């Protein structure tokens with residue numbers, strides 16, 4: 219059996235998304251900037267897609283900028299706020315210790331250029347409070363960027379409350395909502411969001427296309443210079459097929475949101491209950507404020523990479539956390555941020571579900587994971603020392 223449980227890394231495209239894309243490869247191949255009929259037809263579809271996306275987010279079409287994905291949207295949001303802040307003598311940025319690297323590396327670069335960055339601690343359950351944000355805001359704060367939901371441990375953050383604090387203190391607020399949009403309700407107006415990033419391939423759309431939402435009046439700088447596309451804020455001929463796929467996948471995800479959340483959460487809870495009975499394990503992230511499709515454990519005495527390789531032999535495709543850290547031997551910055559020692563952080567397993575995940579697949583994973591954990595512990599000298607009382611158990 220082949221069981222794909224790595225939907226936080228990327229998802230399978232929906233049929234509707236694929237079909238929405240196809241016409242743009244042959245029939246409607248015009249450049250939306252062209253004045254002739256073929257170009258104008260393309261432009262009509264582009265406008266329609268923008269309206270669809272805006273509708274799903276509670277935004278206006280003019281506030282939607284299409285990008286090459288979540289990473290680009292994060293980069294543009296942060297750099298825009300930083301440049302604008304600098305002109306006003308404000309060079310302080312607030313973020314969290316467990317953001318995606320698209321955020322962390324961007325603020326890290328700004329830090330080297332002389333910006334001051336506050337990395338809020340995220341505690342054991344992986345969240346920050348509006349109070350923490352409020353306490354960190356200074357007169358020279360030019361941006362608060364806090365993710366809506368964490369991509370590794372699945373915790374959902376109180377973005378609406380954080381947004382309210384930022385609005386009250388007149389500080390621009392950006393949220394990386396790449397893991398949230400299409401999976402939990404996200405409304406930029408209700409949640410006091412000034413800028414938001416999303417990415418199509420995390421909700422059954424195509425890879426290489428995303429959105430930066432920027433509230434009307436929020437100043438944006440270009441990352442990509444050139445033509446006047448996207449109101450002059452993002453140059454380059456629009457990825458029309460990708461945008462059509464994004465819009466189709468998003469409207470599908472929004473329409474099915476409540477039903478999917480309920481069904482996927484139920485499977486998630488079954489998986490959590492089963493894996494939680496493995497001795498010396500811990501569920502990471504918040505039990506309640508959690509993405510419907512996220513299951514994330516650490517198993518003591520195990521090396522995450524071997525766990526993934528062995529699971530793959532059983533047909534279970536999983537991740538140890540972020541796709542960006544796999545392949546490197548450093549433990550995940552997210553697991554260190556929630557307070558795990560290196561040894562425990564190394565033994566992590568992330569299983570992420572989608573609307574295509576079946577109960578049969580979850581049952582299969584529930585058989586495979588404990589078997590693999592037991593086999594690996596059987597080989598592990600560290601585990602033997604713990605069992606024999608030479609080394610203490612941590613979990």
Ligand SMILES: *Cc1c(COP(=O)(O)O)cnc(C)c1O
Pocket residue numbers: 226286287288289290292318320365367368369394395396397417418420426427428
């Ligand atoms: C996947 C992801 C990104 C990057 O999106 P891309 O479209 O792959 O560039 C950014 N932030 C989070 C939280 C993600 O999960």
